[in-house]
Amino acid sequence: MQQLLNGLFLGSIYALFAIGFTLVFGILDRLNLAHPAVFAAAAFVGIELVTVGGLSIWVALPLVAVFGAVLGLVIERVVFRPLKDRPDAHFAGLIGSIGLGGMFIALLLWRYGPDTRRFPVDAFPSTAFEIGGARVTLLQVAILVISVVLMAGLTWLVARSRLGRAMRAVAENPRAATVLGLDVNRVTATTFALSSALGAVAGALFAMNVNSAQLGMGSAIELKGLAVIIVGGMGSLPGALVGGLILGLAEVFAVQYVGSSWRDLVAFGLLFLLLIVRPQGLFGSRRVREV
Amino acid sequence: MSESILVFIALNAIFAYSFYAVLVAGQLSLGQAGFAALGGFTAAALAPAPSDLGELPALLVGIVIGMVVGALAAVVLGLPTMHLRGVFLAIATLGFAEAVRILLINAEWTGGANGMSVPKVVTPAIAWTCLALVAYWFWRQGPTSYGRALAAIREDELAARAMGVDVGRHRLSAFVTAGAVAGLYGVLWAYYVRLLAPEDFSFTTAIDGLVMAVVGGSTVWIGPLLGAAFMTSVPEILRAVGVEAGWIRPFISSALLLVVIIFLPGGLASLLPRLRVKAPAGAMEDERPVDRGSSRKLVGPGEPVVRVSGGSKDYGGVHAVRDVDLTVASGEVVGLIGPNGAGKTTLVNLISGLVPPSSGSFDVLGTTPGRTAVHKVAQAGVSRTFQHSKLFPRLSALENVLVGAHVVSRPTFLRRLVWLPGARRDEARVVAHAARCLDRVGLADRSGEDAGSLSYGDQRRLEIARALAAEPSLLILDEPAAGMNHVEAGALSELIGSLAAEGLTILLIEHNVGMVMRTCDRIVVLNFGEVIAAGTPEEIIEDPAVVEAYLGGDAPPPGHESEEVR
Numbered sequence: 132m133q134q135l136l137n138g139l140f141l142g143s144i145y146a147l148f149a150i151g152f153t154l155v156f157g158i159l160d161r162l163n164l165a166h167p168a169v170f171a172a173a174a175f176v177g178i179e180l181v182t183v184g185g186l187s188i189w190v191a192l193p194l195v196a197v198f199g200a201v202l203g204l205v206i207e208r209v210v211f212r213p214l215k216d217r218p219d220a221h222f223a224g225l226i227g228s229i230g231l232g233g234m235f236i237a238l239l240l241w242r243y244g245p246d247t248r249r250f251p252v253d254a255f256p257s258t259a260f261e262i263g264g265a266r267v268t269l270l271q272v273a274i275l276v277i278s279v280v281l282m283a284g285l286t287w288l289v290a291r292s293r294l295g296r297a298m299r300a301v302a303e304n305p306r307a308a309t310v311l312g313l314d315v316n317r318v319t320a321t322t323f324a325l326s327s328a329l330g331a332v333a334g335a336l337f338a339m340n341v342n343s344a345q346l347g348m349g350s351a352i353e354l355k356g357l358a359v360i361i362v363g364g365m366g367s368l369p370g371a372l373v374g375g376l377i378l379g380l381a382e383v384f385a386v387q388y389v390g391s392s393w394r395d396l397v398a399f400g401l402l403f404l405l406l407i408v409r410p411q412g413l414f415g416s417r418r419v420r421e422v
Numbered sequence: 423m424s425e426s427i428l429v430f431i432a433l434n435a436i437f438a439y440s441f442y443a444v445l446v447a448g449q450l451s452l453g454q455a456g457f458a459a460l461g462g463f464t465a466a467a468l469a470p471a472p473s474d475l476g477e478l479p480a481l482l483v484g485i486v487i488g489m490v491v492g493a494l495a496a497v498v499l500g501l502p503t504m505h506l507r508g509v510f511l512a513i514a515t516l517g518f519a520e521a522v523r524i525l526l527i528n529a530e531w532t533g534g535a536n537g538m539s540v541p542k543v544v545t546p547a548i549a550w551t552c553l554a555l556v557a558y559w560f561w562r563q564g565p566t567s568y569g570r571a572l573a574a575i576r577e578d579e580l581a582a583r584a585m586g587v588d589v590g591r592h593r594l595s596a597f598v599t600a601g602a603v604a605g606l607y608g609v610l611w612a613y614y615v616r617l618l619a620p621e622d623f624s625f626t627t628a629i630d631g632l633v634m635a636v637v638g639g640s641t642v643w644i645g646p647l648l649g650a651a652f653m654t655s656v657p658e659i660l661r662a663v664g665v666e667a668g669w670i671r672p673f674i675s676s677a678l679l680l681v682v683i684i685f686l687p688g689g690l691a692s693l694l695p696r697l698r699v700k701a702p703a704g705a706m707e708d709e710r711p712v713d714r715g716s717s718r719k720l721v722g723p724g725e726p727v728v729r730v731s732g733g734s735k736d737y738g739g740v741h742a743v744r745d746v747d748l749t750v751a752s753g754e755v756v757g758l759i760g761p762n763g764a765g766k767t768t769l770v771n772l773i774s775g776l777v778p779p780s781s782g783s784f785d786v787l788g789t790t791p792g793r794t795a796v797h798k799v800a801q802a803g804v805s806r807t808f809q810h811s812k813l814f815p816r817l818s819a820l821e822n823v824l825v826g827a828h829v830v831s832r833p834t835f836l837r838r839l840v841w842l843p844g845a846r847r848d849e850a851r852v853v854a855h856a857a858r859c860l861d862r863v864g865l866a867d868r869s870g871e872d873a874g875s876l877s878y879g880d881q882r883r884l885e886i887a888r889a890l891a892a893e894p895s896l897l898i899l900d901e902p903a904a905g906m907n908h909v910e911a912g913a914l915s916e917l918i919g920s921l922a923a924e925g926l927t928i929l930l931i932e933h934n935v936g937m938v939m940r941t942c943d944r945i946v947v948l949n950f951g952e953v954i955a956a957g958t959p960e961e962i963i964e965d966p967a968v969v970e971a972y973l974g975g976d977a978p979p980p981g982h983e984s985e986e987v988r
Contacts, residue, residue: 162509213684218815218874219640221508222450226636227683229629233676241669354520354625357513365509396524399517406514407502 133265134383140271142379143278144340147333148352149359150282150371151326154289157366158302158322161211161224166330166356167349168232169202173331174338174348175239178248188254192277192335199331200324206231207323212316236346248344255339274336281329286368288325298322302366358402364412373413377401425546431654432549433610434634437627438646439556440604441635446560446569447596448576450508452628453499453515454604456522459623460495461488461605462612463532466540477543484609485552492605493598500597504590519628526620537619544614552610553647556603559839560643565849566835567828570817572596573641574825577814584774584812586800586829586892637682639689641816648690653679721752721787727896727927728773733782735768735951742768744951745782750896750929755922757942757959758931761971765951766931767809770898773929774806775799787895801829803895807885807902809931815874819865819884822873823856826888830855859887863917879910886917897921898929903937915940939963947971 148170155163173195180191210227214220258269289295297318300308305315337352338344359378363370378398385397405412440454469484503514526532533539563569571592574582583589612618630653638649656678660671686692721727728750735743743765750756758766771777772784775791775798784791787802794802805826814822824831831852837845860866863883868876873884882902889897899918903911915937922928922941932938938945939959947955947962949971955962962968 156509210680210684217687219687222445222636222640223683223687226633227680229633230676230678230680230683233679234673237669237673237676240672350626354516357516361510361513392528393524396521396528399520399524403514403517403521406506406510406517 132263134387135380136262136265136267136271138380138383139376140274140340140379141383142376143275144333144337144375145352145355145359145378146372146375147278147281147336148330149356149363149375150285150368151328151330151333152356153360153363153366153368153371154285154326154329155322156360157368158298159211159319160302161221163206163211163228163323163326164225164353165202165206165210165228165232165235166327167353168235169199169206169327169330169349170334170337170352171344171346171349172202172235172239173199173334174344175243175248177335177338178250178344179243181254182251188250188339192332195331195335196328199334200328202235202331203323203325203327204320206327207320211319211323215319232349236349239346245346248338249342250339270339274340277332277336281332282368282372285325285329289368294318294321355398358398361402361412362405364414367412367414370412370414427655427658428546429544429549429614431651432546432553433607433614434631434654435553435647435650436549436556436603436610437607437631438634438638438650439560440600440607441632442560442640442643442646443600443603444596445635445640446576447572447593448579449593449596450512450632451515451597451600452512452625452632453496453518454600454607454631455623455625455628456499456515456519457492457495457601457604458608458611458627459519459522459526459620460608461492462608462618462623463526463538463620464488464491465605465609466538466612466618467531472541472543477541478548481543481548481609481613484613485606488605488609488612489602490605492608493602495605496598496601497594500594500601504593504597516625516628519623520625523620523623532620535620537617537621538612540612540616540618542614542616544610549610549614552606556606557643557647562838563835564643566838567824567831567833567852568592568835570821570825571828573817573821574814574828576641577816578812580776581808581812581814582825583796584776584800584806584808585825585888586797587825588795588797633679637679637689639691641688642691642694644694645689645691652682652690721895723753723925725752726750726785727752727754727787728929729783729785730769730773731783733769733772733784734780735765735772735777736780741951743772743779743948746948746951746953748946748953750927752895752927753925754944755918755928755930755942757938757945758929758948759933759935759938759945760948760954764948766948767900768951769948770806770900770929770931774804774898800892803892804898805889805892805894805896806898807882807889807900809900809904811878811881811885813873813881813885813888815872817873818870819860819873819876819887820853820856820869822884823859823888823891824852826859826891827852827856828892830891830893856887856891859891860884862890863887864913879906882906883914886914890921894926896927896929898931900931901933902930903932903934911937 152166155161176198177191177195180186180194181188206228210231211224214223214227217223255270260267289298297313300313301315301318309315355378359374360371362377363374381397381401382394385394389397444451465484465488468487470480472480499515499518503511506514527535571582571587574585574587575589575592579589611622634649634653635646637653638647639645656675657671660674665671682690726749728748730746730748733743733746746769760766772779773786773791775794775796778792786799786804789799789802791799814825832848834845834848857866857869860869863886865880865883865887868880873881876884886902903914906914911934918928918930918941930938930942942959945957945959945962946953947968954967954971955965
C-alpha cells in the first residue's frame with residue numbers, strides 16, 4: 132500500500148512534467164529539449180521566492196508557473212519560430228532547444244552556484260496521516276491534487292475551449308489554420324507558454340517532494356519524460372497521465388522487488404517492448420502518413 | 423594545442439560520424455552510445471593485453487572486436503526497430519542505450535560503476551589515422567548509387583521506394599555502419615582514457631555526438647569532422663583567452679550551438695564551397711547504354727504489361743476504385759481520364775504497388791503489386807511521376823535523375839573505396855545517361871540546381887526525367903501538365919509523343935483532354951471509381967456516358983482529393 136501510494140505521487144510529477152512535453156509534441160510535432168532546463172530553473176526560482184522573498188508556497192507556485200510561461204515564450208521566440216519553415220525543422224529545433232536549455236542552466240549556475248538547494252523546513256506543514264496502514268504526508272496529497280487538477284484543466288482546455296480548438300486546428304494543418312484567420316504564431320507561443328508553465332510547476336513540486344534541487348535534476352527526469360510520452364502515446368494528454376503513473380509505480384515496485392540499481396532498466400525495458408509491439412503508445416492514434 | 427585535445431577531436435569526430443551514418447539516410451538514432459559501450463567493454467575484456475602482443479596489434483584486435491560487436495548490436499537492435507520513424511526510432515534506440523548502460527553497471531566483468539582499467543595505447547597519430555579512414559569511407563560513399571539512395575530516403579522515402587530503392591535494406595545497412603563506427607569509437611575511447619566506465623556512454627554522450635554531427639552539417643561528409651573540431655575546441659579556446667571557469671564557458675558554448683543552428687542551416691560545412699556532381703561537357707556523347715539488370719522480364723511488343731481484373735480499393739465506405747478491368751499492352755499509350763475524384767490516382771497507386779488493393783487481381787510485368795514490395799515493382803520496370811511533385815528537394819536536378827537511374831546503375835561504392843577504374847567508368851556512364859534524360863526534357867542547363875529551387879514547370883519536367891532514367895518498361899505519368907501554361911503543355915505533349923513513338927508503354931493521367939486525344943492510342947474513362955468507357959479517342963469523344971460525366975447532369979462531389987496521392 133505504501134509503495135502504491137509512493138508510486139502514485141512520484142508518477143503524478145512525472146506525468147505533469149511529461150504532459151508539457153507531449154503538449155508541444157502533439158500540437159506542433161516538435162520535441163522541446165529545453166523543457167528539462169525549465170523544470171530545473173523553476174525549482175531554483177521557487178526556492179528563492181520562498182526563502183528570500185519570504186512568500187508562502189501557495190503564492191510562490193503560481194509565480195513559478197508564470198515564470199515558466201515566460202521561459203516558454205522565450206523558447207518559442209528564440210528557437211522554434213526562426214526554424215519553423217526549414218526542411219530539417221525537426222532536428223534543428225531539437226538541437227537548438229538543447230542549446231537554449233544549456234544557456235538556461237549556465238545562467239542558473241551563475242545565479243545560484245553549483246550547490247544543492249532546498250526549500251526551508253517550515254515551507255510546508257509536515258502534517259501526515261495514515262491511510263490503510265500507509266503513511267501519507269499532506270505535501271504528497273497536495274502534489275497529487277495539484278498535478279491532477281492542472282492536467283484535468285489542460286485536458287479540458289484543449290478539448291473544449293476556443294484556444295484548444297485553435298491549437299487542434301494548428302496541429303491538424305497550420306497552413307489551413309492561417310487561411311482561416313488563426314494567428315498561428317500566437318497559438319504556437321501560447322502552447323509553449325502552457326507547456327513550460329506545467330513543466331515549471333512540476334519542477335517546483337519535484338524539488339519539494341525530494342527536498343532538494345540540483346542543476347542536473349532536469350536531465351535526470353528528461354529520459355523519464357520521454358519514456359512517459361512514448362508509453363502514453365505521443366501527443367496524447369490522458370496518455371501522459373497514465374504513462375506517468377505507470378512509470379512511477381513501475382519504478383517504486385522495481386526498487387522494492389528487483390533492487391534499486393535495476394530500477395531504470397525496468398522502465399526502459401518496458402518502453403522498448405512497447406515501442407516494438409505498439410509504437411503509437413497506449414493511447415496514441417498512429418498518424419497515418421498519406422501516400 | 424595539447425595532445426589530449428587532438429585525440430579528443432579525433433575521437434569525437436569518429437563518434438559524430440556514427441550519427442552522420444544514419445542522419446544521411448534521415449534516421450535519428452540515439453543508440454550509438456550503447457553500441458560504443460558494448461564495443462569498448464567487449465574489446466577491453468576480450469582483446470589480448472598490449473604487454474603480451476605489442477601495443478598496436480593488441481589495439482587492432484580490439485578494434486576488430488569492437489566494430490564487429492557494434493555492428494552486430496546494430497543488427498539486433500535494427501531488425502525490430504527499423505520500421506520506426508523519427509523520434510520514435512530516436513527514443514527506442516535511446517532506451518536500448520540506457521538499458522545497455524544499466525546492464526554494464528550491474529555486470530561483474532565490467533567492474534560495475536567503478537569501471538575497468540584499460541592500458542593507454544591510443545596516440546594522436548592512431549586516433550587521426552582511424553578518423554581519416556572513417557572520413558574516407560563516407561567521402562567515397564557520397565557520390566555512389568548507394569549514397570544517393572540514402573540521400574533519397576532522407577528527402578522523400580516514398581519517392582525513393584517508387585524509384586526502386588529497397589528502403590528497409592538501405593536503412594538497416596546505414597544503421598549497421600553506424601554501429602560499427604560507434605564500436606570503433608568505444609574501443610579507441612577505452613584505450614585512451616585508462617579507466618573505462620559505463621557513465622562514459624550516457625544519454626549526454628549521445629546528445630553530444632548528435633550535436634557535433636548536426637552542427638558540422640549532417641548532409642556533407644566533412645561535417646562531423648568540422649562539428650567535432652568546433653565543439654571540442656570552443657571550451658579550450660575560451661580557457662586559453664582567459665574566460666574564467668564557471669557559468670560563462672557553458673553559456674557561450676550553448677549560445678554558439680544555438681547561433682550555428684539558427685543561422686547556418688547546413689551546419690558549418692555550408693561555409694565551404696560545395697562541390698556538385700555536374701554533367702561533364704560532352705558527357706552525353708557517351709552513348710554506351712546503361713545496364714538494365716538481368717532480373718527484368720522482357721516483354722515483347724503487343725504482350726500485356728498491365729493486367730487488372732476486378733480491381734477495387736475501398737477507403738472506409740468510399741469505393742475509390744470499383745471493379746476495374748484494365749489491360750495495357752506493350753507499346754501502347756493509354757490515357758486515363760475522368761473528373762476529379764474519379765479514382766485515377768488511386769488506380770495508378772494500385773498498379774505501382776503503393777497501396778494494396780481491397781480485392782481483384784493485379785499483374786504488372788510479372789509482379790503482383792500490393793503483395794510485391796514497391797521497390798520490386800519498380801525494379802520490374804514500372805516508373806512513375808506523382809500528381810504532386812515528389813522530388814528530392816535538397817538534391818540537385820542531376821542527382822534526382824541519378825536516383826531515378828538507381829535500378830539501372832551498378833553498385834560502385836566498394837569499388838570506389840579501392841579506386842578501381844571500373845567504378846569511375848560505371849559512374850560516368852550513369853551520369854551521361856542522366857544528363858541525356860535531363861536534356862530530353864529540356865533541363866540540361868539546370869543540372870546543378872537544387873530541385874527544390876526550380877520553378878513549378880521545371881519540377882514537373884524534372885520528375886519526368888527522373889522517371890525516364892529508370893529505362894522503364896511502363897511509364898506512368900500522373901497529370902504531368904497540371905499547372906503548366908499552354909506553351910509548356912505543348913512542349914510536354916510533344917515529348918510524350920516522341921516517347922510513344924519510340925515504343926515506350928505509357929499510362930497517362932491528364933485533365934488536358936486535347937493532349938490525351940493527340941497522344942493516346944486508347945483511352946479509359948473513370949467516374950466514381952468505375953470504368954464508364956474505354957476505346958480509341960474517336961470513340962470516347964462520341965460516347966454519351968463520357969459527355970454526361972464531364973458536362974452534364976450531376977457533377978461528382980468535390981473533396982475526394984484526400985484519397986489521391988499528394
